[in-house]
Amino acid sequence: MRSPIVFLMLAGVCAAQTTVNGGRDYKGTLSVSGTVSAVDFSGAGVTAPVKTGLLGVRPVACTRGQIYFATDAAAGQNLFFCTATGSPGTWSQMSGSGGGSGATIGNGAPVGNCSPPALYIDTTNQDLWFCGATNSWKKPAPDMSSVPTLSGGNTWTGYNNQSAAQWRPPESTVANLPAAAANTGKVFMVIDAQNAGTCSAGGGSVRELCRANGAAYECVGGCGASGTVGGGGGAGGGPPYITSLIAGPDTVKTIPGAIHGFATTGLLVAVYDNATPRNAIAAHWTVDASTYDVAISFATPQSNYYVVVNGGSGPAGSNGATGAGYAATSSTSVAIGTGSKSFTTQAGLAYSAGARVRASSTASPTNYMEGMVTAYSGTTLTINSINTGGSGSYSSWNLNVSGDIGPQGPTGASGSGSGNVNTQGTPETNRIATFYDGTGNLITDGIQHSLGSGYLSGTKTAGAAGTMANTLCKIDTTGNVVTAASGDMGILGICMTTQISGQSVEVAMRGIVSCLADNNTTAGNLAVAGTGTGGYCRDSGQANATGISMSKQVIGKILTAVTAGGGQMVSIQLYGPGHYGAQVAASDLPANGVDSTKLNVVNTRRTCMIVIGADNGPALATADIAPQARQCFIPAAAHVVEITVSADGGTPAVTAAKNHGGVLTDLSASLATGASGAPACANSSGSGLGLDGSTTCASQVTTAALAAGDWIETHTSATASTAKRMSIAVTYTVD
Incomplete structure (x- = not known):
């Protein structure tokens, strides 16, 4: 009976609460089970519930739920939890820090180990430290590069709203303004300007806002104007x-x-x-x-x-200072004759190289010399005399600007006799004849049709896609012609026959021809490229170019009314390549972006396009390029903006001129293309980018004014080089 009694006593001991006094050292596992089990250390003086040691000796294997205290980890991040059982197991470090502020606080710089992204606040020196790398404390250094200073220069970028602020620029007298060259863009309030709008004359009592432009000071702001914005009788430069x-x-x-x-x-x-x-x-x-x-x-x-x-137009400004003049005298002894002649005369005259001068004897004006100025510097004027009257040497001269030599007189009556033209090759009816060589004795078929056939045309080679009769055609990337696509631009003309690739095809470019209709047409409207069927001619619905977008090519004027479909032909008066609409699109009118001056330029810009030869033709001779008379007609007074040349190869050169009543005046000096026919240009300044935005103009337009009735033509050519095709574009603006 002893055994059962012992078991009952043991059971009673295990079920009751046990108080342990003194230390206990457990070698095995101490575990608690049961839903009512609890281990209460709340009354203990000190507890050490987890294993403690250096991070480097943390056990490799662990069971999920175990905890390890690393004594060398960052304060507040010492605990590591086993989140996945294994050997090795997965240990995860406790995140966060010991303080509610997310940082450790202490006196003086931090010491000890750390792990990113730990923070530390030194309350003694008011410094913030961060753990940049394991066991590496760093104190951030302030970046003052973007903080403005009261002294020294500050550069502001971006949008700065100072609508509620007040600004006062630096003030200075004219005499004390700093050098403009070293202060470009800086603004000063001049307090002693002599007149409104001036920044160069001081000693007065007018205040004017002046800005350095790198060379001098210029007025900005009111500049003496009166009235409200846009007032004083005009827009005052304000936007619409x-x-x-x-x-x-x-x-x-x-x-x-x-x-x-x-x-x-x-x-x-x-x-x-x-x-x-x-x-x-x-x-x-x-x-x-x-x-x-x-x-x-x-x-x-x-x-x-x-x-x-x-x-509208603002008030007229005050008259400018009287400019340099041309009237001058000289007491240099010079003999009348041709060639270089030098005169000692007055300084500050308006002469420059290229001006035409007449030097006439003061006592006998019929004794004179005329020529172009080759040099003028200081008091020395040198001319190249090419026209003279009288003879002798004189030491008292009147010097004045003169005009060009007048046009050649009319040809005299023809002599008696008759004969036939000597031809080379087999000519065809209604084609333009040209000289076969430089002798002037042989005439050959020029291939291009004359208006005797109703239109002007040229012969081209059909490209890979071929051509279709009475449809619009354009030059492809190989230099051959193909039928135009729907809504296409860069139209050369109308192909007159259907041809396969490699065959010759006649292309009408000006005059009256027939074209397949893309829609119903009305006589008098303008034709554009078809959008229903590629290559067909379409009625734009507009009678003038102002109703057609500037990005759409105008083919010509419709002469007959037809109903589209079934291969209906419409008669078209071709304008030739390079004609486009004049309507300003919505994208061309941004808010406050277009004023009356810009609209005038858009609506009056024109280009005279002269194309000589063909990329797939024979090499050009110099005589092919020039002279080529009356290529483009000028309908109204205008001025030349730019002359641009290009070619398919070589470096051909040409001089473009205007012809007014038979009198030729060169628009610029001889203009050669760049290497391999690359574009080159001349403009009013002889420098800067051309209209294409990529070519730098290196030549100057010497004669810009065009009169109604002028013709644009090629005057002379220095060389044709190896080119087979040369293009000359004279861009001008109607005044």
């Missing part, structure tokens, strides 16, 4: 006023002067619809002389439209 979209419908509309902001009656007003591209709407408008309100009236109600108001 453009309304938001007006819903309508309206037959009358008023834009108050207080809204558009121009205090003048000299306004420019335009109305556009909301289409893409924009179309101008006919309207009548008046300006109230006291309020400057713009009253607009329409013949029919208008909806969804915009109104653009722009200032």
